[in-house]
Amino acid sequence: MKKRIVAFRRLKQEQLDQLTEDFHVDYFEKLDSADDPAFREALAEAHGLVGASLKITPQLLDEAPHLEAIASISVGYDNYPVDELTRRGILLCNTPDVLTETTADTGFLLIIATARRAVELAEFVKRGDWQESIGEAQFGTDVHGKTLGMIGFGRIGAAIARRGALGFGMKILYSNASPKPQLEQELGATRREMDELLAESDFVCVTVPLSAETEHLIGKREFALMKPSAIFVNIARGKVVDEPALVAALESGEIRAAGLDVFEQEPLSLESPLPHMANVVALPHIGSATHETRDAMAQRAVDNIALALKGERPISLVNEAAYQSRD
């Protein structure tokens, strides 16, 4: 009998065909909630899950007694109880590498858009307010030659820094658990304690994964350490930042502006002050959202789940210990 896969994010027909060659697939192209009865029914029989943006809880896992592997269509895995999955011997796979450059493009888009006030001024044109040559009231601030402070210096952080150093002549500072000597050499980057980085940077860009250690890593104290001219960019996860503290820092002028792709609550409610602030560029979590990259991520997840359910090693595995514990 074929093993069963539940897929709950849009996959291309070729990707579905690839899976159905070897597996029975229950496909939920658009799943609004884990409470969907058909989804729960399929889950009860599933050996594999492929999808994204769904909080997987231990309670949900209790309803999936046959589950052997999950392939998330994301690099971040804060939606999954990793220790619990490992304890149950369930493999968790993600999609690093294929989204690095696209997500770094989004990071740099936020840096430039906030510095040059692109969204605010595009709205100014749309409203018909461009009646005479623009003046100082519309000036932005330079990006080239400035200091870019990276909090987190993994694949995506390094790719943003590479754009800054090699494309815009920026000085790169980074704070990271381990030193990165190769990147120091390649980009002239310098490792700093986080407080020093916050005080010295013109742009502070967060790329750390969300974990118990990084939740609310940036709050009132950290904003107070930044320059009043600093621009803050978050391309990681909303919960890495204390959002009310960010709003207060933006309102009081403690920092100049913020470029945000992620929020504590997504989708971002219009009740939040953030989308209404002129010095905020707020994007709807588009980090990796291009046709090419989302296809590549879905393909990686499809390959990961197929390998995992065939007893082979997936390409990108989060919990190595679960793989090692297999018979």
Ligand code: DGY
């Ligand atoms: C990821 O892959 O983790 C990105 O945030 C897109 O969801």
